[in-house]
Amino acid sequence: xxxxxxxxxxxxxxxxxxxxxxxxxxxxxxxxxxxxxxxxxxxxxxxxxxxxxxxxxxxxxxxxxxxxxxxxxxxxxxxxxxxxxxxxxxxxxxxxxxxxxxxxxxxxxxxxxxxxxxxxxxxxxxxxxxxxxxxxxxxxxxxxxxxxxxxxxxxxxxxxxxxxxxxxxxxxxxxxxxxxxxxxxxxxxxxxxxxxxxxxxxxxxxxxxxxxxxxxxxxxxxxxxxxxxxxxxxxxxxxxxxxxxxxxxxxxxxxxxxxxxxxxxxxxxxxxxxxxxxxxxxxxxxxxxxxxxxxxxxxxxxxxxxxxxxxxxxxxxxxxxxxxxxxxxxxxxxxxxxxxxxxxxxxxxxxxxxxxxxxxxxxxxxxxxxxxxxxxxxxxxxxxxxxxxxxxxxxxxxxxxxxxxxxxxxxxxxxxxxxxxxxxxxxxxxxxxxxxxxxxxxxxxxxxxxxxxxxxxxxxxxxxxxxxxxxxxxxxxxxxxxxxxxxxxxxxxxxxxxxxxxxxxxxxxxxxxxxxxxxxxxxxxxxxxxxxxxx
Amino acid sequence: xxxxxxxxxxxxxxxxxxxxxxxxxxxxxxxxxxxxxxxxxxxxxxxxxxxxxxxxxxxxxxxxxxxxxxxxxxxxxxxxxxxxxxxxxxxxxxxxxxxxxxxxxxxxxxxxxxxxxxxxxxxxxxxxxxxxxxxxxxxxxxxxxxxxxxxxxxxxxxxxxxxxxxxxxxxxxxxxxxxxxxxxxxxxxxx
Numbered sequence: 055x056x057x058x059x060x061x062x063x064x065x066x067x068x069x070x071x072x073x074x075x076x077x078x079x080x081x082x083x084x085x086x087x088x089x090x091x092x093x094x095x096x097x098x099x100x101x102x103x104x105x106x107x108x109x110x111x112x113x114x115x116x117x118x119x120x121x122x123x124x125x126x127x128x129x130x131x132x133x134x135x136x137x138x139x140x141x142x143x144x145x146x147x148x149x150x151x152x153x154x155x156x157x158x159x160x161x162x163x164x165x166x167x168x169x170x171x172x173x174x175x176x177x178x179x180x181x182x183x184x185x186x187x188x189x190x191x192x193x194x195x196x197x198x199x200x201x202x203x204x205x206x207x208x209x210x211x212x213x214x215x216x217x218x219x220x221x222x223x224x225x226x227x228x229x230x231x232x233x234x235x236x237x238x239x240x241x242x243x244x245x246x247x248x249x250x251x252x253x254x255x256x257x258x259x260x261x262x263x264x265x266x267x268x269x270x271x272x273x274x275x276x277x278x279x280x281x282x283x284x285x286x287x288x289x290x291x292x293x294x295x296x297x298x299x300x301x302x303x304x305x306x307x308x309x310x311x312x313x314x315x316x317x318x319x320x321x322x323x324x325x326x327x328x329x330x331x332x333x334x335x336x337x338x339x340x341x342x343x344x345x346x347x348x349x350x351x352x353x354x355x356x357x358x359x360x361x362x363x364x365x366x367x368x369x370x371x372x373x374x375x376x377x378x379x380x381x382x383x384x385x386x387x388x389x390x391x392x393x394x395x396x397x398x399x400x401x402x403x404x405x406x407x408x409x410x411x412x413x414x415x416x417x418x419x420x421x422x423x424x425x426x427x428x429x430x431x432x433x434x435x436x437x438x439x440x441x442x443x444x445x446x447x448x449x450x451x452x453x454x455x456x457x458x459x460x461x462x463x464x465x466x467x468x469x470x471x472x473x474x475x476x477x478x479x480x481x482x483x484x485x486x487x488x489x490x491x492x493x494x495x496x497x498x499x500x501x502x503x504x505x506x507x508x509x510x511x512x513x514x515x516x517x518x519x520x521x522x523x524x525x526x527x528x529x530x531x532x533x534x535x536x537x538x539x540x541x542x543x544x545x546x547x548x549x550x551x552x553x554x555x556x557x558x559x560x561x562x563x564x565x566x567x568x569x570x571x572x573x574x575x576x577x578x579x580x581x582x583x584x585x586x587x588x589x
Numbered sequence: 590x591x592x593x594x595x596x597x598x599x600x601x602x603x604x605x606x607x608x609x610x611x612x613x614x615x616x617x618x619x620x621x622x623x624x625x626x627x628x629x630x631x632x633x634x635x636x637x638x639x640x641x642x643x644x645x646x647x648x649x650x651x652x653x654x655x656x657x658x659x660x661x662x663x664x665x666x667x668x669x670x671x672x673x674x675x676x677x678x679x680x681x682x683x684x685x686x687x688x689x690x691x692x693x694x695x696x697x698x699x700x701x702x703x704x705x706x707x708x709x710x711x712x713x714x715x716x717x718x719x720x721x722x723x724x725x726x727x728x729x730x731x732x733x734x735x736x737x738x739x740x741x742x743x744x745x746x747x748x749x750x751x752x753x754x755x756x757x758x759x760x761x762x763x764x765x766x767x768x769x770x771x772x773x774x775x776x777x778x779x780x
Contacts, residue, residue: 218698231695351744377746532665532672533658534608534616535680538763540654542687560608566761568743 058118058134061142068150075157085160093168100159105152114147187254293437300430307427312420314588315386315453319369319506320393320401320412322460323362323489342384346370351377352567355496361461361489362391368499371575372507378575380583388414398458398468398483405456405474421453422475424589448587450477455586457506458483469509482506493562494553497546500574508582512574514548542566547574610736617766618732620677623670624774632775639664639678640705657683680767681712688715688764716772718757723769731773739765 075081089097118141121134142150215233222230255273257266306312349370355363369389373382390412394400400408409415428447435442447453456472456479463485472481484506489499505511530537544552547570555561627635642664647656657679665671686694689711701707723738739762749756760768 215699218695221698229691231692233695233699351746529658529662530608532669533661533676533679534613535676535763535767536654536658536661536683538608538761539680539683542684542761542764558608560610563610563740564608564613564762566743566759568746568759569761572746572748572759 056121056123056132056134056139058139058141059120059122059131060112060114060118061140061147062122064112064114064142064147064150068154071154071157075161078161080157080161088165090165090168092172093163093165096163096168096171097156097159100163101152101156104155104159105148108155109148109151112147112151114142114144117141181259185257187256187258189259290438293434297430297434300427300434303423304427304431307420307424312424313386313417314383314421314424315586316414316417316421317387317455317586318390318412318414318418318457319387320390320397320456320458321362321365322393322395322397322462323365323391324360325391326360326362326366342374342387346374346384349375352496352571355491357492359491361491364489364491364496364499365459365503368496368503371571372500372503372578375575378572379579382583382586383588386588388417390414393458395460395463397460398456398481401456401458401481402470402472405472405479409474418454419475421589422450422477425450425453428589447589451480452585452587453589454479456481459503459506460485461489462487467505467509480509482509493557494546497553497556500571501547504574504578504582508578508585510581512547512577514545514573514577538564542569545570545573547571613766614730614733614736616673616676617735617770619670620673620770621732621774623674624677624770625777626670627674629775635664635674636678636709639675640682643679643682654683677767677770680763681771684764684767685712688712688760688768712768713772713775715757716768717776718755719760719765719769720772720776722757735766735769735773739769 079085117139118134120131121139123130123132141147215230218230218233257263345366349367353367366389369387370384371378373387374384375381390397393412397408406415409418425447428444432442432444432446435444451471454477458481460483464487465485468483470481471478473479484502486499486502489495501512541552541555544555546553546556555565624632639660642660643657646660647653661672661675661679665675685708689697689708693711694708697704697707697711722742723735739760742765743759743762747757747759749758
C-alpha cells in the first residue's frame with residue numbers, strides 16, 4: 055500500500071497543529087466562551103481565505119506524483135502509480151487545511167489583537183499634531199480666589215518660659231533662646247502666574263490647504279515692509295560682526311584655559327622647593343592642589359626650619375585648606391619667591407615691566423581680557439535685545455590682586471591702587487621683622503598674612519566669650535587641668551599677650567591651637583573671600 | 590583688663606612644670622587612682638561637695654579658675670591624690686558651659702528640676718563618645734593612653750553639624766583628659 059505525499063503532508067500538518075494548540079491551551083472552552091464576535095469573524099475569514107489559497111495551490115483533486123510505500127520493512131519514496139496510490143478524500147484535505155489555519159487564527163486573533171487591528175485605520179487617519187491644531191482639552195474650572203491670610207496671632211508667652219526669662223534677667227543665661235518673643239511671620243504673597251494661552255498658528259482641522267497657505271504668506275509679509283525687515287537683519291548682522299572678535303576671544307579663553315582669577319604674592323624669601331631646569335623639564339610643574347592637599351594643622355617646626363616653608367604652609371592653611379570650610383582656588387594664586395625688597399614700589403612705578411619680569415604679565419592680562427570680553431558679550435546681548443546668559447563679571451580688583459610681603463623690614467601696611475591696562479588694581483604691602491618657625495612665630499605670621507590679604511586686622515573670633523576671668527592665679531602644680539582653662543579663651547591671634555604660652559615647648563604640646571586657628575581662619579575667610587571673585 | 594588676666598594666668602603657668610609628658614601622665618594616673626578609691630557614692634559626694642562650694646564661694650555662671658582652685662585646695666586639704674581628683678572635677682565644671690551648648694542648657698533650665706544633675710548627664714553623653722574614640726584609638730596604660738589621645742585629637746579638626754548628637758567638637762587637652770578620666774572611672778566601676 056502506498057500513500058500519496060500530499061495526503062501525508064496535510065495529515066502531518068494537521069496532527070502537528072493539533073498537538074501544538076492542545077499543548078498551548080488554544081482549544082480551551084473558556085477561550086471560546088469569551089471570544090468576541092469580531093475575533094470569531096476574523097478567525098473565520100482568515101481560516102477560509104488561507105485554507106482556500108493553500109488548497110488552490112496544492113490541488114487536492116489531483117493525485118500525488120510521489121508516494122510513500124514499503125519495500126520489505128523499509129519505507130521507500132517511489133513514483134506514484136495512479137491506480138495503487140491512496141489519497142485522502144478532497145473534502146477531507148480541504149477541511150484539514152481550513153482547520154489548521156483556523157487553529158492558527160484562534161491562537162493569534164485574541165479579542166485585544168482584533169480590536170487593535172480594527173482600530174488601526176482610524177489611528178492612521180488622524181491628523182498630525184505637528185501639522186494641525188488639536189482641539190483644546192476641556193479646561194479645569196478656574197481655581198477659587200485665595201482666601202485672605204488670617205491676621206497673625208498675638209504674641210503670647212510660651213508655657214514654661216518664666217524660669218528662663220527670670221534666669222536671663224538675673225544674668226545666668228546669655229539669651230532667651232526659644233523663649234524669645236516670636237516675630238509675626240509675614241507670609242509673602244504667592245506669585246500669581248497667569249497661564250499664557252498659546253495661540254495655535256498651525257493648520258486648523260477644517261481649514262482648506264489653499265486658505266492655510268494664503269494665511270502663512272500674509273503672516274510673513276505683515277508687520278514690516280520688506281525693506282525694513284532687510285535693514286533690521288543687516289543691522290543685527292553688523293552688530294554680530296562688530297562683536298565677532300569678542301566672541302572668538304571668549305572661546306579662545308575657554309579653550310586655552312585662561313585663569314579665572316590671578317592673585318600674586320611677592321616674597322623676598324628663597325623658594326622652599328628649588329628645582330633645577332632639568333628636573334622641571336623631566337617631571338613638569340607640581341600642581342598646587344597636590345602641594346596643599348594634606349597640610350598639617352600645626353606642625354612642630356624646628357628653629358632651623360626655613361622661613362619660606364613656614365610661610366608657604368601658612369598661606370596654604372589660610373587660603374586652600376578645606377578643613378576650615380570653603381577654600382580659595384589655588385590655581386588662581388602665585389607666590390613669587392626671591393622677590394626684591396622693593397617689589398611693590400617697582401610694581402607701582404611700572405606695573406607692566408615688573409609683571410613681565412616676574413612672569414605674571416600673561417596671566418594678569420589674560421584675566422583682564424577675559425573679563426573685558428565677558429562685558430562685551432553682555433553688551434552684545436543688550437544691543438540685540440536678548441536675555442543675558444553670562445553673569446555680571448566681578449570687578450577687576452576682585453579677580454586680580456598684587457601683594458608683597460617683605461621679611462626683615464618694618465613699617466605699617468601700605469595699600470594703594472595701581473592702574474594697569476585701564477583697570478584699577480589693589481596693591482598691598484606688609485613688612486614683618488622676621489619669621490620665627492617656633493613658638494608664637496607662626497601666629498605672628500598668620501596675623502600678618504591675614505592683614506595683607508584681607509586688608510583688615512583680625513579683631514577676634516566671630517563668637518566671643520562673654521566671661522572675663524578676674525585676676526587670680528591657679529596653682530598649676532596642684533591643678534594643672536584647671537590652670538589651662540584660661541587658654542581656651544585667650545586667643546593668641548587676637549591678643550599678643552596670649553602668645554607667651556606658645557614659647558614654652560611643654561605647654562605648646564597641650565595648647566588649644568585648633569580652636570583658635572579655626573576661629574582665626576574662619577574670620578579671615580569671612581572677610582577675604584567676599585573681596586575676591588572668579589570669572 | 591583682659592590682657593592682665595591672661596598675663597596673670599600665664600604667669601602662674603610659667604611657674605609650674607606640670608605639662609611635660611611624664612608630669613601629665615602622672616597627674617592623670619593620680620586622679621584616676623583617687624577617684625577609683627572613692628567608690629561610686631564617694632565620688633558623687635565629692636563632686637557635689639565641690640560643686641556646692643564653688644556655687645557658694647565663686648557665685649558666677651562660669652566661675653573663675655582662681656576661685657575654683659581655692660575651693661579645690663580647701664576641699665582636698667593638701668592630699669595630692671584628692672587634689673588631682675578635684676582638678677578633674679573642677680575642670681569639668683568650668684568647661685560645662687562650653688561643652689553643653691546654650692540651646693541644650695536652656696532646655697534643661699526649662700524642663701529639669703535639678704539643673705546640675707541634668708548637666709552631668711549631658712556631659713556624660715559627650716564623654717561617652719570621647720571614650721569610644723579613645724577605645725578605638727589605643728590600648729595600653731590608661732593614663733598615658735588618655736594623654737596621648739587628647740594631645741593628638743586636638744591636632745585635627747573636629748566640627749559638628751548644629752544639633753548633631755553623636756559628635757564631640759574640638760576639645761583642648763585638659764577638657765578632653767578631665768572628661769575621659771571622669772567617664773572611665775564612673776563607668777568602669779559600673780561594669
